[in-house]
Amino acid sequence: MAPVLPLVLPLQPRIRLAQGLWLLSWLLALAGGLALLCSGHLLAQLWHLHTFLAPSCPFAALPHVALAAGAVALGTGLVGAGASRASLDAAQYPPWRKVLGPLLVVGTAGGGGLLVLALGLALALPGSLDTGLEEGLGTALAHYKDTEVPGHCHAKRLLDELQLKHHCCGRHGYKDWFGIQWVSSRYLDPNDQDVVDRIQSNVEGLYLIDSVPFSCCNPHSARPCLQSRLSEPHVHPLFDPRQPNLNLWAQGCHRVLLGHLQGLASMLGSMLAVTFLLQILVLLGLRYLQTALEGLGGVIDGEGETQGYLFPSGLKDMLKTAWRQGGVADRPAPEEAPPEEAPPKEGLPEA
Amino acid sequence: MALLKVKFDQKKRVKLAQGLWLMNWFSVLAGIIIFSLGLFLKIELRKRSDVMNNSESHFVPNSLIGMGLLSCVFNSLAGKICYDALDPAKYAKWKPWLKPYLAVCVLFNIALLLVTLCCFLMRSSLESTLAHGLKNGMKYYRDTDTPGRCFMKKTIDLLQIEFKCCGNNGFRDWFEIQWISNRYLDFSSKEVKDRIKSNVDGRYLVDGVPFSCCNPSSPRPCIQYQLTNNSAHYSYDHQTEELNLWVNGCRAALLSYYSSLMNSMGAVTLLVWLFEVTITIGLRYLHTALEGVSNPEDPECESEGWLLEKSVSETWKTFLESLKKLGKSNQVEAEGADAGQAPEAG
Numbered sequence: 213m214a215p216v217l218p219l220v221l222p223l224q225p226r227i228r229l230a231q232g233l234w235l236l237s238w239l240l241a242l243a244g245g246l247a248l249l250c251s252g253h254l255l256a257q258l259w260h261l262h263t264f265l266a267p268s269c270p271f272a273a274l275p276h277v278a279l280a281a282g283a284v285a286l287g288t289g290l291v292g293a294g295a296s297r298a299s300l301d302a303a304q305y306p307p308w309r310k311v312l313g314p315l316l317v318v319g320t321a322g323g324g325g326l327l328v329l330a331l332g333l334a335l336a337l338p339g340s341l342d343t344g345l346e347e348g349l350g351t352a353l354a355h356y357k358d359t360e361v362p363g364h365c366h367a368k369r370l371l372d373e374l375q376l377k378h379h380c381c382g383r384h385g386y387k388d389w390f391g392i393q394w395v396s397s398r399y400l401d402p403n404d405q406d407v408v409d410r411i412q413s414n415v416e417g418l419y420l421i422d423s424v425p426f427s428c429c430n431p432h433s434a435r436p437c438l439q440s441r442l443s444e445p446h447v448h449p450l451f452d453p454r455q456p457n458l459n460l461w462a463q464g465c466h467r468v469l470l471g472h473l474q475g476l477a478s479m480l481g482s483m484l485a486v487t488f489l490l491q492i493l494v495l496l497g498l499r500y501l502q503t504a505l506e507g508l509g510g511v512i513d514g515e516g517e518t519q520g521y522l523f524p525s526g527l528k529d530m531l532k533t534a535w536r537q538g539g540v541a542d543r544p545a546p547e548e549a550p551p552e553e554a555p556p557k558e559g560l561p562e563a
Numbered sequence: 564m565a566l567l568k569v570k571f572d573q574k575k576r577v578k579l580a581q582g583l584w585l586m587n588w589f590s591v592l593a594g595i596i597i598f599s600l601g602l603f604l605k606i607e608l609r610k611r612s613d614v615m616n617n618s619e620s621h622f623v624p625n626s627l628i629g630m631g632l633l634s635c636v637f638n639s640l641a642g643k644i645c646y647d648a649l650d651p652a653k654y655a656k657w658k659p660w661l662k663p664y665l666a667v668c669v670l671f672n673i674a675l676l677l678v679t680l681c682c683f684l685m686r687s688s689l690e691s692t693l694a695h696g697l698k699n700g701m702k703y704y705r706d707t708d709t710p711g712r713c714f715m716k717k718t719i720d721l722l723q724i725e726f727k728c729c730g731n732n733g734f735r736d737w738f739e740i741q742w743i744s745n746r747y748l749d750f751s752s753k754e755v756k757d758r759i760k761s762n763v764d765g766r767y768l769v770d771g772v773p774f775s776c777c778n779p780s781s782p783r784p785c786i787q788y789q790l791t792n793n794s795a796h797y798s799y800d801h802q803t804e805e806l807n808l809w810v811n812g813c814r815a816a817l818l819s820y821y822s823s824l825m826n827s828m829g830a831v832t833l834l835v836w837l838f839e840v841t842i843t844i845g846l847r848y849l850h851t852a853l854e855g856v857s858n859p860e861d862p863e864c865e866s867e868g869w870l871l872e873k874s875v876s877e878t879w880k881t882f883l884e885s886l887k888k889l890g891k892s893n894q895v896e897a898e899g900a901d902a903g904q905a906p907e908a909g
Contacts, residue, residue, distance in 0.1 A: 360782065372779030376779070431720035
């Protein structure tokens with residue numbers, strides 16, 4: 213019946229534990245708040261880019277779980293700060309006595325569980341972004357011309373704005389635009405011989421041209437943007453088709469978006485790791501403080517030494533008692549504490 | 564007849580001092596906010612000084628920055644004074660400084676009001692600066708090889724994309740200047756030669772616009788060249804086409820952006836000004852209430868606080884008389900000196 217990981221806590225170390233715990237709790241609240249903000253930002257970015265991410269991509273689960281985990285961490289931090297502050301004041305502690313036990317259980321199970329889940333997702337999900345973006349961008353490119361088809365009429369505007377904002381062109385490069393029809397058939401003259409030739413030149417009857425939309429243009433280029441007839445070098449004086457880098461954006465949108473979202477996910481992951489570490493420390497400290505003060509019978513200013521522990525007895529005995537009492541945890545603790553003080557002292561030299 | 568007399572007992576005086584102390588610290592925060600607003604406006608003006616010919620007036624952001632700093636200094640000083648006002652010993656050392664300090668506060672409030680008015684009135688000067696700056700910017704659009712002007716193309720393109728605007732007043736401004744550099748023109752082509760011969764200055768003018776004028780919301784791929792030629796494009800009528808290019812001119816777009824920025828800053832500064840006036844009035848009441856404590860040994864006694872000892876007209880008369888006396892006393896001294904010298908000379 214030895215307590216698990218006991219720690220002797222006379223008055224001064226108890227006070228220092230409470231003060232250190234107060235500081236750690238505020239740090240945890242800060243970390244939880246930052247994780248909350250990070251996941252909110254990621255959620256906003258994903259909402260803006262939802263057209264370019266395939267709906268089957270599970271990446272959107274990460275910010276949702278991280279949001280919940282951050283909120284719970286923030287709550288744990290605030291509770292920890294309040295409890296450690298109250299434990300230094302005899303008048304304020306009694307209402308906390310009853311609440312602390314269930315709060316610790318919720319914090320460990322709920323908060324810890326959510327944080328572990330969020331961390332796991334932060335490590336696993338960014339891998340799925342590759343296929344999600346591939347599919348999503350491919351669909352967006354294919355629907356660029358469908359400005360009159362309900363459901364896809366915004367694809368052109370969103371893709372243009374994406375290319376202008378993120379400085380990219382096409383999926384992997386500007387040549388992607390040569391392989392799809394991005395001019396709506398509504399604006400193609402059926403009597404023009406050139407149009408007819410192009411449509412007949414391929415199996416699917418698509419109007420394919422070696423031109424790109426205006427949003428691929430790079431403003432840093434020294435010459436006005438060359439968008440059309442990019443495969444014919446003789447049409448444009450002084451244009452070298454082997455070096456179109458300055459004329460159009462060189463990067464493909466796939467790589468740019470992947471880097472952007474993966475960067476945000478890794479930042480969120482590191483925030484969650486720090487929060488997890490702080491949460492473990494705060495919960496451990498709170499547990500030790502709680503059990504040490506229970507040992508005094510709730511009288512804070514008592515000069516006597518008490519012992520803080522993680523669990524009053526080993527895991528098996530704990531489960532047996534919990535089973536017998538049907539889950540009511542706190543009631544037997546103050547009565548059991550005095551008779552237990554004698555045997556745990558034998559456990560001290562071992563620990 | 565004192566102006567707006569209010570009776571103060573000990574408790575009320577203490578509460579006034581404490582309230583003023585709190586308000587002063589909030590006012591320091593407000594001063595920091597005004598400082599950062601001024602800094603933000605200065606940075607925004609600097610960012611686009613290229614299209615304003617580098618001649619834009621920085622008077623408003625500089626004065627906001629100055630006012631923010633002054634407000635921080637004055638209000639923290641006033642906070643210290645209010646904190647010491649509760650202790651007669653400490654207050655005694657502040658006593659002789661309080662009247663000139665209040666006068667400085669009144670001057671500061673007047674200056675703050677003037678700065679607020681300037682925030683709202685700067686629009687007109689900005690408009691003319693923008694008109695000239697944008698015109699020059701568009702003229703230098705093609706000079707990507709000229710050192711000192713090579714960045715103008717990039718600046719104008721990024722400006723038109725960000726502010727969703729085209730040209731100075733509209734996209735037709737691009738028809739009147741040559742925005743394609745001679746370096747990229749094929750002078751052996753007949754079309755190029757015709758265009759250059761068609762105008763007196765020998766410029767290559769096209770009815771086309773740069774790509775940054777294109778509107779992504781248009782249902783059809785952007786039409787940039789031959790904008791006035793309906794037959795050059797299928798199913799196109801340049802007089803009814805609205806979504807193809809940005810309709811706004813960049814001057815109007817930039818002006819509305821800066822106007823809204825300065826209007827909101829003016830509104831915030833006005834609120835801070837009202838707050839400062841309240842603080843000055845409260846400080847004046849505290850000053851006169853503490854002066855009115857007739858028996859310094861008995862801090863519990865009642866006293867009266869007022870804004871001005873006499874009514875406004877009487878105070879103004881006394882002020883003028885004291886100025887006249889100052890002038891007269893100088894005169895008397897000068898006459899006395901002359902009279903003293905005359906008998907000596909004579």
